[in-house]
Amino acid sequence: MRWTATPQTAAKKSALLDKTNADALQQEITNRIDQQPVRYNLEFTFANSNDNENDPTTSWPEQRLKVNAGTIVINAWESQNGGACNDINFNPLVLPEGIQPTEDPILRARSATYAESLHRRAKETLLNKHSSGEMQ
Amino acid sequence: MNKSTAYPSSAKFFHWLMAIIIICMLFLGVSMVESLATWQITALALHKSLGVLVLVLVVLRLINRVFITAPALPTDLPHWQTFAGHLTHLGLYTAMIAMPLSGWLMQSADGRLVSVFGLFNLPKLIDSDLALYGLFREMHGFIAWGFVLIILMHVGAALYHGLIRKDHVLKSMLFSGKNRKPF
Numbered sequence: 001m002r003w004t005a006t007p008q009t010a011a012k013k014s015a016l017l018d019k020t021n022a023d024a025l026q027q028e029i030t031n032r033i034d035q036q037p038v039r040y041n042l043e044f045t046f047a048n049s050n051d052n053e054n055d056p057t058t059s060w061p062e063q064r065l066k067v068n069a070g071t072i073v074i075n076a077w078e079s080q081n082g083g084a085c086n087d088i089n090f091n092p093l094v095l096p097e098g099i100q101p102t103e104d105p106i107l108r109a110r111s112a113t114y115a116e117s118l119h120r121r122a123k124e125t126l127l128n129k130h131s132s133g134e135m136q
Numbered sequence: 137m138n139k140s141t142a143y144p145s146s147a148k149f150f151h152w153l154m155a156i157i158i159i160c161m162l163f164l165g166v167s168m169v170e171s172l173a174t175w176q177i178t179a180l181a182l183h184k185s186l187g188v189l190v191l192v193l194v195v196l197r198l199i200n201r202v203f204i205t206a207p208a209l210p211t212d213l214p215h216w217q218t219f220a221g222h223l224t225h226l227g228l229y230t231a232m233i234a235m236p237l238s239g240w241l242m243q244s245a246d247g248r249l250v251s252v253f254g255l256f257n258l259p260k261l262i263d264s265d266l267a268l269y270g271l272f273r274e275m276h277g278f279i280a281w282g283f284v285l286i287i288l289m290h291v292g293a294a295l296y297h298g299l300i301r302k303d304h305v306l307k308s309m310l311f312s313g314k315n316r317k318p319f
Contacts, residue, residue: 086266087264093177105174108172108173108174108176109172109174111176111177112171112172112173112176115169116169118246118269119270121266122266122269123270123273123274124270125266125267125270126266126267126268126270126271126274127270129267
């Protein structure tokens with residue numbers, strides 16, 4: 001099974017983004033969320049027995065069974081620094097019961113990479129907490 | 137006076153079993169945190185299980201240590217070398233306890249249970265806290281490098297005794313027929 005989240009309204013063309021701003025993409029999405037909720041269609045695609053589940057670089061034929069699994073609605077945003085996302089390890093192998101990962105090696109590589117980014121974020125959080133504690 | 141020149145078999149058993157596991161664990165630990173390979177997940181699970189085994193073994197070893205008599209160091213050894221030897225042993229025991237404990241604490245702070253060979257889970261020691269995860273994660277790494285340093289000193293000293301001074305110190309921990317003693 002693969003899934004996609006497709007935006008219901010397209011983002012601005014990249015040509016219209018402010019290329020001098022390092023946070024241009026982030027600013028574009030937050031501006032849109034401020035105007036109205038941003039919606040995505042969540043769609044599941046089911047593999048046939050002869051489809052390769054483990055190689056994310058091969059696409060499956062168009063006629064595979066697709067199911068609309070719901071709509072993702074983003075109503076609000078907050079800064080990443082100090083936000084709720086800070087403490088989360090976005091490890092794609094931490095899955096709820098009933099969902100099993102495939103043998104896809106990219107999942108393993110991402111798991112290791114996210115572990116390292118959590119490690120660095122934890123170190124930053126520790127050091128910031130320590131230095132802000134000293135200033136008080 | 138203690139006249140034995142060798143450690144009892146129980147001490148040798150703990151020493152060599154733990155030496156093998158710990159050296160494997162240090163290499164495994166250093167290589168798995170740098171790796172994006174598919175075996176990384178399996179390595180992590182193995183690392184955690186073996187870490188629990190080390191913690192159990194070091195507790196048993198310390199209990200055993202109370203009951204055995206360690207052979208005395210040569211009396212002609214310079215005072216600073218005797219002192220350095222005791223300090224190294226203290227450092228080794230401290231690291232053997234601090235490594236698995238900091239590992240267990242960092243897993244708890246990250247909100248994860250430590251699974252022991254898939255048989256059962258260890259309870260969480262503390263609540264999830266990113267800053268504490270950072271603290272114990274850093275400690276785990278620093279202690280590991282300190283551990284490597286102390287092991288190198290320990291091996292260096294053992295070889296110095298065995299190859300240069302040619303005294304009983306290295307032999308006291310080796311399995312040789314002559315020094316074999318009952319429990």
